[in-house]
Amino acid sequence: MSTPATPSPKLIRALRHLLAPLIRLLLSQGFGYPAFAELMKRVYVDVADKHFQLNGKQTDSRISLLSGVHRKDVKRLREAAEAPLDLTRDSHSSQSAQLLSVWMGDERFTDSQGQPLPLARLASQGGEKSFEFMAHDFNKDMRPRVFLDEWQRVGIVKVDEQDMVHLDMSALATAPDLEQKLDFFGRNIHDHMAGAVSNIEGRTPPHLDRCVFYHGLTLEQTQELKALSEKLAMQALLDVNRRARAMMESNQGKTFSPWRMHFGSYFYHAEDEYESGHE
Numbered sequence: 001m002s003t004p005a006t007p008s009p010k011l012i013r014a015l016r017h018l019l020a021p022l023i024r025l026l027l028s029q030g031f032g033y034p035a036f037a038e039l040m041k042r043v044y045v046d047v048a049d050k051h052f053q054l055n056g057k058q059t060d061s062r063i064s065l066l067s068g069v070h071r072k073d074v075k076r077l078r079e080a081a082e083a084p085l086d087l088t089r090d091s092h093s094s095q096s097a098q099l100l101s102v103w104m105g106d107e108r109f110t111d112s113q114g115q116p117l118p119l120a121r122l123a124s125q126g127g128e129k130s131f132e133f134m135a136h137d138f139n140k141d142m143r144p145r146v147f148l149d150e151w152q153r154v155g156i157v158k159v160d161e162q163d164m165v166h167l168d169m170s171a172l173a174t175a176p177d178l179e180q181k182l183d184f185f186g187r188n189i190h191d192h193m194a195g196a197v198s199n200i201e202g203r204t205p206p207h208l209d210r211c212v213f214y215h216g217l218t219l220e221q222t223q224e225l226k227a228l229s230e231k232l233a234m235q236a237l238l239d240v241n242r243r244a245r246a247m248m249e250s251n252q253g254k255t256f257s258p259w260r261m262h263f264g265s266y267f268y269h270a271e272d273e274y275e276s277g278h279e
Contacts, residue, residue: 025185030096030154041069045077099138099147100156103167109134118164121148131165191262208263215272222269233265 026036044067049058052066060078064071103109103116108128111117120126123133135144148165151157156171195207217225240263251257 028154041073042077044069045074046081049078095139095142096147096150099135100167102138103134106134116167116169118160118166121159121163121165125163187262188264192264219269226267226269229265229267233267237263237265 026032045063048063048066052058052062054062060071060074063069063074063078067074069077103119109117109119117129119134120130121132123130123136127133131148132144135142135147148157148159152159154171156168158166158168160166192209196209199206199209244261
């Protein structure tokens with residue numbers, strides 16, 4: 001029997017599996033573990049406060065007991081429930097952002113117009129006008145190459161043939177389509193997980209959560225099934241959208257209705273690693 005102290009191995013395996021793509025996204029966005037841990041504290045406290053009350057009341061001590069979050073953190077987070085979280089404390093991603101601010105704001109590394117100068121990669125080449133000097137001066141506990149490699153990976157710096165490091169200012173701005181994708185990501189995954197969790201909890205009526213899955217297919221076969229799925233799903237989405245719009249129009253001028261719905265579809269294919277125990 002599983003208890004809060006001994007969660008089901010299947011639950012642990014499922015969590016590890018479903019968190020893997022989320023962590024991949026966070027790492028790609030420079031969102032490190034310290035920031036994620038602080039965010040998780042807030043979520044644990046919020047959910048325990050809202051969904052696990054006794055007689056309509058909740059205490060810091062009970063939230064701490066339910067969530068495992070230290071009582072001092074519970075008190076802090078409840079008192080600042082509406083305030084934005086500071087996710088930059090002790091974060092490697094914040095160190096990266098701070099070093100960028102040095103390059104863009106310190107007169108040692110900018111030109112007369114305040115633009116970041118190209119820097120020699122090594123101190124042996126450029127002395128104090130080098131990337132190595134700047135990074136080491138900022139953080140002596142982390143090798144400058146760690147910053148450089150990561151910035152090259154995400155495309156915000158380039159090293160030219162003369163071994164000079166250039167900061168690409170245009171690459172620092174987040175693309176608008178990424179912001180829109182993240183907005184849809186939050187809504188879509190939340191509603192799918194909320195429906196699935198409600199079904200696991202045995203709430204009624206159950207939410208629609210069905211899928212078809214097969215192993216042992218060829219890549220060409222998955223592509224054929226992908227095309228078929230997209231065709232059928234698009235038709236279903238159009239039909240539901242058409243009916244929902246008609247309903248919305250019929251509700252014009254009537255008493256406000258607080259209910260919402262979310263109907264979606266997805267298709268995913270990959271080499272079969274889950275069954276072999278790999279994430």
